[in-house]
Amino acid sequence: MTAAAGPLLELAGIRAGYGDFQALFDISLEVRAGEIVTLIGANGAGKTTTLRVISGSLRATAGTVRFDGHDITQLPAHAIPERGISHVPEGRQLFPHMTVEENLDLGAYNRRSRPRxxxxxxxxxxxxxRxxxxxxQLAGTLSGGExxxxxxxxxxxxxxxxxxxxEPSLGLSPKITEEVFARVQDIGKRGVTVLIVEQNVVDGLSISDRGYVIENGRVVMHGAAAALLRDDKIRAAYLGL
Ligand SMILES: Nc1ncnc2c1ncn2[C@@H]1O[C@H](COP(=O)(O)OP(=O)(O)OP(=O)(O)O)[C@@H](O)[C@H]1O
Ligand SMILES: [Mg+2]
Known part of the structure; x- marks a missing residue:
């Protein structure tokens, strides 16, 4: 149940970086319950860094992250899954010498999920x-899409x-990307809210309700996914049209 009527996830004025390097400059965005939202941006724009701040693996130096009405900005990373946020990292990071089933079982480690x-x-x-x-089968022997x-x-x-x-589509063929994105839509239909980072702008926006464009650590544009797909600046910068 949502504790407040506001968005499920809300970032307000988030700054973060690595050492002296500032990667995010006042990132503000929101994801409402039931939405699929895409973050678009070039290499190094700050997409992964934004997800790291949400999942607590990188501390924001300013700003707040609110989830379900609660301030989670200072929570340690291990407390985040307990709250109901799950981060599928860039590059998959499976255990290659463990089976598919063993890898999956490791996902159900928090108190909420273990009994089920x-x-x-x-x-x-x-x-x-599939x-x-x-x-x-050992995870390391699966295809990229699998x-x-x-x-x-x-x-x-x-x-x-x-x-x-x-970046779930990283390194996947167009056909497999389509299959993965169809499953993401199914996940959304099952009631899970999704925030997805994609360089594959057309596919990402096509399954999304809304999108945010990040450039050099700043949100430079956001709106309905369909409107972003039609936008001339987006088409020129990300679709080469
Ligand atoms: N661990 C790190 N240490 C230092 N700098 C980092 C680290 N991780 C990322 N950065 C820098 O922070 C900036 C944002 O990186 P980030 O990984 O968030 O980009 P991204 O939008 O996810 O890019 P990509 O599409 O290539 O994955 C980049 O300039 C990057 O070099
Ligand atoms: Mg990244």
Whole structure:
């Protein structure tokens, strides 16, 4: 249940960086319950850094992150999944010498999700039938697309209300990207709110309600996904049109 009528996730004036380097300059954005929202931006724009701040693996130096009406800005990273936020990192980061099933089981480690781990595994294998066939295969021997599916399914094992996806299409063929994005839409239909980072602007916006464009650590544009897809500046900068 949402504690407040406001957005599920709200970033206000977030600054963050690495050592002396400031990567984010007053990032403000919101994601409402039930939405799929995409962050668009070139390499190094600050997309991954934004997700790291939300999931507590990088501390903001200014600003606030609110989730479900609560200020979570200072919570340690391990407390974030308990609140219902699951981060599927850039590059998947699976355990290659463990099976698909073992990788998935590791996703259900928090107190909220552990009691339901068995049922959650069945849910994920139903969502990703390819993984069902390969449940005993070592993750390192899967194709790139299958590995991405394991990474997403592992994130879902934590029973999140908000799923953060960092470049799920990275290195995948257009056909497999389409399949992965279709599953992200299914996840949205199951009631999970999704914040997705994508360089694949057309596919990302096509499954999204809204989008934010980040350049050099700043939000420079945001709006309905359909409007962004039609926008001349977006088309010139990100679609080469
Ligand atoms: N661990 C780190 N240490 C120092 N600088 C970092 C670190 N991670 C990222 N940066 C810098 O912060 C800036 C933003 O990086 P970030 O990874 O957020 O970009 P991104 O938008 O996710 O890019 P990409 O599309 O290439 O993944 C970049 O200039 C990057 O070099
Ligand atoms: Mg990144």
């Amino acid at each position: 781990a068995r049922a959650a595994l069945d849910d994920q294998l139903a969502l990703f039938p 993984l069902k066939e390969r449940r005993r 590995q991405q599916m394991v990474a997403i399914a592992r994130g879902l094992m934590a029973a999140p209300r908000l799923l953060l996806l960092d």
